[in-house]
Amino acid sequence: MSQKWAQxxxxxxxxxxxxxxxxxxxxxxxxxxxxxxxxxxxxxxxVARSQGLDPERSGDVVQTTWLTLLGSxxxxxxxxxxxxxxxxxxxxxxxxxxxxxxxxxxxxxxxxDQLPDLAPAPDDQALDAERRARLWAAVGKLPERCRxxxxxxxxxxxxxxxxxxxxxxxxxxxxxxxxxxxxxxxRAQLSADPEGSWR
Amino acid sequence: MNTRDAxxxxxxxxxxxxFDFELxxxxxxxxxxxxxxPPDLISRIQFAVELEDVDFEVMRVREQQELVAARGDETxxxxxxxxxxLTIMVNVRPNKDGTIRxxxxxxxxASHPIELRTSNGSVMTTSDEGGRFVVDxxxxxxxxxxxxxxxxxxTVSTPTISL
Numbered sequence: 001m002s003q004k005w006a007q008x009x010x011x012x013x014x015x016x017x018x019x020x021x022x023x024x025x026x027x028x029x030x031x032x033x034x035x036x037x038x039x040x041x042x043x044x045x046x047v048a049r050s051q052g053l054d055p056e057r058s059g060d061v062v063q064t065t066w067l068t069l070l071g072s073x074x075x076x077x078x079x080x081x082x083x084x085x086x087x088x089x090x091x092x093x094x095x096x097x098x099x100x101x102x103x104x105x106x107x108x109x110x111x112x113d114q115l116p117d118l119a120p121a122p123d124d125q126a127l128d129a130e131r132r133a134r135l136w137a138a139v140g141k142l143p144e145r146c147r148x149x150x151x152x153x154x155x156x157x158x159x160x161x162x163x164x165x166x167x168x169x170x171x172x173x174x175x176x177x178x179x180x181x182x183x184x185x186x187r188a189q190l191s192a193d194p195e196g197s198w199r
Numbered sequence: 200m201n202t203r204d205a206x207x208x209x210x211x212x213x214x215x216x217x218f219d220f221e222l223x224x225x226x227x228x229x230x231x232x233x234x235x236x237p238p239d240l241i242s243r244i245q246f247a248v249e250l251e252d253v254d255f256e257v258m259r260v261r262e263q264q265e266l267v268a269a270r271g272d273e274t275x276x277x278x279x280x281x282x283x284x285l286t287i288m289v290n291v292r293p294n295k296d297g298t299i300r301x302x303x304x305x306x307x308x309a310s311h312p313i314e315l316r317t318s319n320g321s322v323m324t325t326s327d328e329g330g331r332f333v334v335d336x337x338x339x340x341x342x343x344x345x346x347x348x349x350x351x352x353x354t355v356s357t358p359t360i361s362l
Contacts, residue, residue: 034245041244045236059240060260063358066244067257097259132232135225154226176214183219199218 014039018079026073037066040083043155044090050151051094057101061093068093083156087167134198138189146182153179239341239361246318246341247359255345255354258282280344280357287344291362299337299362305330305346314345337362 018039024032041062048058065086069076076082139147149168153175156164165175190198215223258280266275276291290302305311308330315322318340326332342362346355 030249033248037244037248038241041241042231042236045240046230046234049234055237056263057260059237059243060358062240063244063247064257064259067247067356067358070248070250071254093259100261128228131225132229135222136229136233139226139229150223150226151230154223154230180214183215183222186222187218199221 015079018082022076022079022082026076036082040086041066043083043152044086046151046155047087047090048094050148051091052098053094057097058094061090061097064093065089083164084167087152087164091167131198134190134193134195138186138193138198141189142182142185145178146185149175149178150182150186243341243359243361246316247343247356250316250343250345250356252345252354252356255356256282256284258287258355258357260358260360261286276362278360282355284348284352285346285355287346287357289344294335297339298335299339300335301333301337303332303334303344305332309348311346311348314347316343316345317341 018036021032021036021039025036044062044065045058048061049055053061068089069086072085076085139150142150152164152168165171168175170178259282261279261281263279264277266277267273273293275293278289278291280287280289286306288304288306292300292302294300301315303313303326305326308328309326310328310330311326313324313326313332315324315334315337317338319338322334322337324332324334339362341359343359344357348355
């Protein structure tokens with residue numbers, strides 16, 4: 001098992017780091033802002049893509065969100081609020097673009113079969129590639145609601161979940177139990193995999 | 200419903216076990232593989248926020264069209280940016296020397312100072328009364344257009360685009 005798949009560092013460390021960066025960015029520190037952009041753009045990309053926008057427009061939406069933040073940064077005081085604000089604005093921007101371009105393909109159909117097209121992994125990554133394929137297959141068997149939730153949650157620091165619930169239009173606090181149920185379903189799918197244990 | 204989970208205060212990780220964390224990391228890896236961010240997205244955003252102005256109007260890309268020029272041996276791009284106060288259309292044409300020529304039109308037409316930010320620094324120009332402006336010899340790479348109409352009106356900026 002590669003290091004990459006190992007458990008991530010405790011969320012509180014991330015939280016404190018983000019809080020510090022946010023404070024510095026509010027005071028005009030561009031290096032801190034750049035670090036926030038690195039830390040939080042990946043989840044915003046997934047949010048934009050899960051709204052059904054193509055990659056080019058998703059990139060535009062995420063960039064617009066960060067540019068818009070500059071005018072609002074002074075009123076945002078916690079990483080939780082920041083993540084919630086960014087996800088909310090990304091969704092709003094994505095809807096705005098989607099409404100203007102009604103011809104977009106539904107995303108799920110686009111992505112479902114993409115994994116086999118990926119470039120072959122070098123030998124030392126072969127195990128990862130196989131586990132990834134099995135995980136992706138298991139994800140495909142989950143209800144859409146779980147796929148959408150896990151897609152976002154996998155990119156978010158845990159303390160931000162309550163704000164993310166609101167941004168995703170779920171009851172505040174609803175994300176924890178739902179996430180638990182979706183992870184349990186995923187585990188059930190993986191344990192039913194005839195190729196044996198995924199871990 | 201578990202009330203402890205519902206609050207989700209910072210640092211509460213006790214309801215997920217190691218396997219759950221491994222799955223979440225695996226899920227992140229899967230989505231990054233299946234649907235990767237454009238490799239230059241973060242640097243484009245970081246370039247865009249270097250702007251000195253804090254309070255400005257953010258333009259959106261309305262559309263990008265690839266056009267084949269009359270001779271058929273070169274492709275130009277027509278990009279339209281929409282803002283609340285104005286629209287910018289930019290025709291992007293490659294020069295033989297490897298640089299780029301930008302022909303722009305502001306609507307409503309007016310003479311405004313315009314800054315073209317590139318990774319090699321900024322070029323300043325001014326649109327004519329008809330709203331037209333030209334910047335030639337632009338290097339390939341990241342570009343952002345900033346229009347500063349006058350002291351009464353907000354600065355307007357496009358997002359960073361890769362040319």
